[in-house]
Every structure is written in structure tokens, then in C-alpha cells.
Amino acid sequence: MKNLQTIVLSNQEISPGYFRMRILAPGYKDIAKPGQFVMFRVRRSLPPLLRRPFGIFQIGLLPADCEGMPEKEFIELIYKVVGAGTEVMCELHEGDRIELLGPLGRGFDIDDEGGDKILVGGGIGLVPLYMLADSLADRSKTRLLIGGRSREDIITVTEFERLGVTSHVTTEDGSLGEEGLITRILERKLDKYPKAKVYSCGPMPMLRAVEVICSERNVPLQVSLEALMACGVGACLGCVVKGREHSEQNPEYLCTCRQGPVFHSYELDWERVEKNIEQEESS
Amino acid sequence: MSSNIATDNKPNLAVEFAGLKLKTPLMPASGTFGYGQEFAPYLDLNQLGAIVTKGLSLNPKAGNPTPRIAETVSGMLNAIGLQNVGVDAFISEKMPFLEQFDSPVIVNFFGNTQEEYGEVAARLNDVPGVAALEMNISCPNVKHGGIVFGTDPKAAFDVITTVRKRLTKPLIVKLTPNVTDIRITARAAEDAGADAISLINTITGMSVDVRTRKPRIANVIGGLSGPGIRPIAVRMTHQVVQTVKIPVIGIGGIMRAEDALEFLIVGAKAVQVGTANFVDPNAMQTILADLENFCIEQGIEDINDLIGSLQL
Numbered sequence: 291m292k293n294l295q296t297i298v299l300s301n302q303e304i305s306p307g308y309f310r311m312r313i314l315a316p317g318y319k320d321i322a323k324p325g326q327f328v329m330f331r332v333r334r335s336l337p338p339l340l341r342r343p344f345g346i347f348q349i350g351l352l353p354a355d356c357e358g359m360p361e362k363e364f365i366e367l368i369y370k371v372v373g374a375g376t377e378v379m380c381e382l383h384e385g386d387r388i389e390l391l392g393p394l395g396r397g398f399d400i401d402d403e404g405g406d407k408i409l410v411g412g413g414i415g416l417v418p419l420y421m422l423a424d425s426l427a428d429r430s431k432t433r434l435l436i437g438g439r440s441r442e443d444i445i446t447v448t449e450f451e452r453l454g455v456t457s458h459v460t461t462e463d464g465s466l467g468e469e470g471l472i473t474r475i476l477e478r479k480l481d482k483y484p485k486a487k488v489y490s491c492g493p494m495p496m497l498r499a500v501e502v503i504c505s506e507r508n509v510p511l512q513v514s515l516e517a518l519m520a521c522g523v524g525a526c527l528g529c530v531v532k533g534r535e536h537s538e539q540n541p542e543y544l545c546t547c548r549q550g551p552v553f554h555s556y557e558l559d560w561e562r563v564e565k566n567i568e569q570e571e572s573s
Numbered sequence: 574m575s576s577n578i579a580t581d582n583k584p585n586l587a588v589e590f591a592g593l594k595l596k597t598p599l600m601p602a603s604g605t606f607g608y609g610q611e612f613a614p615y616l617d618l619n620q621l622g623a624i625v626t627k628g629l630s631l632n633p634k635a636g637n638p639t640p641r642i643a644e645t646v647s648g649m650l651n652a653i654g655l656q657n658v659g660v661d662a663f664i665s666e667k668m669p670f671l672e673q674f675d676s677p678v679i680v681n682f683f684g685n686t687q688e689e690y691g692e693v694a695a696r697l698n699d700v701p702g703v704a705a706l707e708m709n710i711s712c713p714n715v716k717h718g719g720i721v722f723g724t725d726p727k728a729a730f731d732v733i734t735t736v737r738k739r740l741t742k743p744l745i746v747k748l749t750p751n752v753t754d755i756r757i758t759a760r761a762a763e764d765a766g767a768d769a770i771s772l773i774n775t776i777t778g779m780s781v782d783v784r785t786r787k788p789r790i791a792n793v794i795g796g797l798s799g800p801g802i803r804p805i806a807v808r809m810t811h812q813v814v815q816t817v818k819i820p821v822i823g824i825g826g827i828m829r830a831e832d833a834l835e836f837l838i839v840g841a842k843a844v845q846v847g848t849a850n851f852v853d854p855n856a857m858q859t860i861l862a863d864l865e866n867f868c869i870e871q872g873i874e875d876i877n878d879l880i881g882s883l884q885l
């Protein structure tokens with residue numbers, strides 16, 4: 291956990307509105323866990339003021355510049371351009387200076403058992419699932435279910451497949467894979483593999499639907515949540531979600547940045563999470 | 574022996590006021606530094622003039638619904654709602670960590686009623702590791718959370734008097750900028766027995782998402798902080814320094830050493846850094862190093878020579 295002043299190695303548009311940025315990140319390889327994130331800042335004194343949180347897609351090594359030098363560690367982010375911060379990010383080029391705070395937060399709890407694993411991603415929510423898939427013991431029993439609005443929103447699936455993971459795609463407009471919502475496939479897969487463990491990241495309405503399906507079937511579920519964050523280190527209390535035991539008298543607010551972003555579904559108060567969904571849906 | 578020479582040339586950054594001895598005039602602003610622990614991986618807490626903790630109430634407080642924060646031009650709105658662990662949990666769970674450091678601990682607190690203010694102050698007065706209390710009479714976020722006290726000079730005077738009676742430790746009163754004339758509340762605080770004044774707390778503000786037509790934070794109204802509020806904060810610090818005899822701590826939008834210097838030059842004995850800690854958890858360390866460099870560059874041997882050196 292530290293603030294790293296570093297540089298961009300590459301930054302490319304991989305699908306309309308989606309970018310993949312490779313960043314020099316010494317020290318990440320040994321400590322970063324699947325599901326952790328970074329707080330990203332484009333240079334001092336430039337807007338936006340606050341850093342932006344992004345999941346780590348993958349970590350890798352590049353050959354050293356010359357013999358005798360160490361290999362170069364990098365991380366990759368995949369981000370969707372949605373506002374002021376990501377608009378600045380997508381203008382960055384190789385060699386541009388940036389700052390990274392991380393790796394932050396609690397990642398996925400991974401057990402070493404082989405067993406069936408189902409990863410459910412919605413759009414950009416697939417980002418933290420790649421390192422997770424990579425670290426699972428028996429990838430031939432791992433299935434990636436990925437849903438999006440349209441074919442442009444389905445990214446990097448072939449990379450998952452190269453890990454040995456089987457993938458299933460749905461789009462709402464039917465432009466790629468099956469037409470419809472990914473949760474339908476989840477139900478089908480759980481009928482077939484009732485002992486599977488489920489890991490999910492994506493928009494709140496999708497997560498809620500996944501939670502309902504899993505809790506009905508007593509299937510263990512871990513979710514990676516998004517929240518607005520100012521600090522990323524547990525100080526501002528801007529990013530909280532209500533925990534299962536929450537009440538006005540005995541508040542149990544969990545910081546998404548520190549106690550999350552990955553939670554076991556039983557740690558959360560889904561009724562209240564749902565209230566936030568209603569707000570999101572009406573918007 | 575070059576290191577000796579370097580230390581000889583090091584300007585003095587220590588300041589003293591209201592019975593407090595600070596190694597440097599730099600400390601975090603309440604609510605932006607958690608209980609200290611959150612930042613320990615990123616900076617040396619022993620380098621800080623003081624450690625100022627998140628505002629405490631008598632009982633734990635849940636805080637507001639989310640979204641609680643929104644970025645604005647050159648700043649941010651927040652309506653955290655003073656979420657905190659409560660004074661007892663603070664004493665048993667957070668103080669032991671803070672006591673490891675030799676930087677004085679300043680505990681920020683508030684109450685819903687005059688009696689509650691008095692009660693929290695009395696409990697903290699008996700805690701050995703607490704160097705001073707900072708009394709928040711100004712949080713604009715919570716319906717009963719201080720707005721009445723801080724914006725009404727009579728109510729401010731009364732509640733500060735109540736706290737003063739139950740406190741032997743130094744009392745810093747933190748003022749709200751959401752008033753017509755800050756000098757009036759500053760005077761009320763001085764008259765009621767405050768040992769020092771800190772200002773400013775956040776400025777009330779609002780922002781709307783034009784697509785959803787909803788306020789961007791759930792509480793509708795929030796407190797504005799960050800670099801955008803600095804000129805207002807410097808102006809108010811200047812006015813208060815000119816009005817009261819007790820020492821003043823400047824707060825508002827400090828991102829860099831130059832920003833801190835503005836407050837010191839208008840006469841603040843020390844400054845607090847808030848939102849900048851979110852942007853960069855090392856911010857205070859960088860500011861400190863640059864403050865020192867500024868003094869060296871300007872031939873200033875003692876930071877106290879700078880304080881109140883405004884040329885009018």
C-alpha cells in the first residue's frame with residue numbers, strides 16, 4: 291500500500307468507449323490480490339481533484355530494458371469512459387506521468403478446493419474477475435457468465451478462455467451471444483452445478499438479482515461493489531454500505547474501500563442495498 | 574559533518590499556543606484523517622504538529638444515507654452526517670493506537686444538545702493522552718448537529734460556556750463560515766472562554782444531477798471543502814485574527830505549502846489540512862518539506878517570524 295509515482299506504458303481503445311491502460315507498477319506483483327483496486331490520479335494540479343477507483347485487471351512482467359536489469363512489473367486497468375476523470379484518462383499516452391495508490395481493499399476470498407466456480411460479470415464488472423479466474427485451482431470447472439447491453443460491452447472474453455475458462459455471453463439486444471439477461475444463464479448453470487461457488491461484479495440491479503438466485507439455493511456468493519470514493523483508505527466514510535446487522539441504534543456501516551470492495555453476500559443488508567437500486571433504476 | 578550543518582540551517586517550524594507545543598504548524602483537519610490509523614501506512618504521524626481525530630459524539634452515530642460525497646469544481650461536497658464510533662469506543666479502541674506517537678492528540682467533538690456537549694467534554698477531559706479538544710459548533714450536515722449553536726452568537730456563547738466549565742484541557746472552538754459576520758461568533762467564542770479558534774468548517778452547498786434531477790448527495794445539502802473555498806477561508810482567518818486576542822488555526826482548501834503560508838502570513842498560528850489528504854495521503858509530508866524549503870529559500874530561520882507578517 292503506497293502512493294506510486296509512475297508512468298503509462300500504453301493506453302488503447304479496445305472497444306468503443308472502453309480503454310485498456312498498462313501502467314508500470316513495481317511492487318504490485320507480490321502483494322496485489324484478485325479483487326483489489328487502485329486509486330488513480332492524473333498529475334497534481336489538474337482536474338479532477340479526487341482520485342478515481344479502478345479494479346486491477348491483471349498483473350504482468352515485461353522483459354528488462356537491458357541485461358542485468360530486473361523485469362518490469364506492470365498492471366492493467368480496463369475502464370469505461372463515463373465522465374470527467376475517465377475522459378482525461380483516455381487522453382493519456384505512453385510515458386505520461388500518473389499516480390497510483392494501492393493495491394487497496396479486500397479482494398476475493400479464494401479457497402484452494404477444485405470445485406465448480408461461476409463468475410458472473412456485468413459489462414465493465416468483469417475487470418476484477420480476470421485475476422480471480424487466473425488464481426482458481428481448477429479452471430476447467432470455472433465458468434464465466436458475462437452480460438452486457440450490446441456486443442461493444444463484451445470485452446476480453448477470449449482472454450478468459452485462454453485461461454481455460456468456459457464462457458457464456460448474453461446481450462440485451464442479442465447482438466452477441468444469447469439475447470437477454472445473464473441471470474437466466476446463472477439459474478441454468480446452478481441447476482446443473484448446484485454446489486458451485488459464485489463470484490460477481492457488475493451493476494447493482496444485476497448483483498441484487500444474482501444475490502436472490504444464490505440465497506434461494508443456498509449457494510455461497512461473493513460480490514465486488516462499487517461506491518463513490520474520495521480517499522480509498524477508510525478515512526472519509528463516503529463509500530459506506532450497510533452491513534447485515536445495521537440499525538440506527540447500532541450502526542454497522544462497512545467501508546467499501548477497506549472492508550470491501552469484495553464482500554460475502556451474508557455480510558450485507560440486501561434489503562437496504564435494494565433501496566439504492568431503486569434510486570439507480572429510476573435514474 | 575555536512576549533516577550537522579544541515580541541521581543547523583534547518584528553520585524552526587515549532588509553534589506554541591494555548592498551552593500546546595507543536596513540532597510543526599501542520600495538522601490534519603477533523604474528519605479527513607479518520608482516527609489516524611488509516612494514514613499510518615502512508616506518512617509518519619510523528620512529523621505532524623498534532624493529530625486531529627474525527628468528530629465524536631456521546632453515542633455512536635450512524636451518519637447519513639449514501640451518496641454522501643460528490644466532486645464539484647475545485648472541491649467536494651460531503652454529507653457524511655458525522656458518523657463516528659462514539660466517545661467510549663474512541664477512548665478504549667482508538668486512543669491506545671494514538672498514544673504511541675509523540676504528536677499531541679486533539680480530539681474533535683460535538684453534541685446534539687448543550688448537555689451532551691458538556692458530557693462529551695467531561696469524559697474526554699479525563700483521558701490522559703488527549704492534549705486538547707476541538708469543539709465543532711458548525712457542522713452543517715446534521716439537522717441537530719450544531720447549526721443552531723454555530724450560527725447564533727448567543728447559543729454559541731452558552732454552549733461554549735457549558736463546555737468550558739467541565740474542561741481543564743485547552744479548548745479550541747471551530748467556527749462555521751455559514752454566517753453573515755464571522756467576527757461576531759469569534760468574539761462570542763473568546764468571551765465564553767475558548768483558548769483558541771479554528772476556522773473554517775465546510776461551507777453549505779448543493780449540486781444537482783441534471784439527468785436524474787436529483788441532488789447529488791442524499792442529504793440534499795452538503796458541506797463544500799477543497800481548494801475552491803480557500804480564498805473565503807483566508808479572508809475569514811484574516812478577519813478573526815484582527816478581531817480576537819486568542820490564537821487562530823486556519824483551515825480551508827490547503828493543498829500545497831504556499832496555501833498553508835497564506836494562512837500563516839495573515840496570522841494563523843497553525844493550519845489544518847483536510848480534503849488534500851484524500852487526494853494524496855502523503856499531502857502533509859509534502860507540504861511540510863516544501864514549507865521548510867520555502868523558509869530556507871527566503872532566509873527565514875523561524876516560522877514564527879512569518880506568522881502575522883501580512884503587509885497591508
Ligand SMILES: Cc1cc2nc3c(=O)[nH]c(=O)nc-3n(C[C@H](O)[C@H](O)[C@H](O)COP(=O)(O)OP(=O)(O)OC[C@H]3O[C@@H](n4cnc5c(N)ncnc54)[C@H](O)[C@@H]3O)c2cc1C
Nearest residue numbers: 342343344345368369370372373374375376417516517551
Ligand atoms: C472498487 C471499484 C472498482 C472499480 N473498477 C472499475 C473498473 O475496473 N473499470 C471502470 O471503468 N470503472 C471502475 N469503477 C468505477 C469508476 O471508478 C468510475 O467509473 C469512475 O470513477 C468515473 O469517473 P469519472 O470522473 O469519469 O466520472 P464522474 O464524472 O465522476 O461520474 C460519471 C458517472 O459515473 C458514476 N460514477 C462515478 N464514480 C463512480 C464509482 N466509483 N462507482 C460507480 N459509479 C461511479 C457517477 O455517478 C456518474 O453517473 C470502479 C469503482 C470502484 C469503487
Ligand SMILES: Cc1cc2nc3c(=O)[nH]c(=O)nc-3n(C[C@H](O)[C@H](O)[C@H](O)COP(=O)(O)O)c2cc1C
Nearest residue numbers: 602603604628651709773774798799825826847848
Ligand atoms: C468528508 C469530510 C468529513 C468531515 N468531518 C468533520 C468532522 O467530523 N468534524 C469537523 O469539525 N469537521 C469536519 N470536516 C471539515 C474539515 O475538518 C475542514 O474544516 C473542511 O473540510 C475545510 O478544509 P479543507 O478544505 O482542507 O477540506 C469534514 C470535512 C470533510 C471533507
Ligand code: FES
Nearest residue numbers: 522524527529547
Ligand atoms: S473512500 Fe473514503 S472511506 Fe472509503
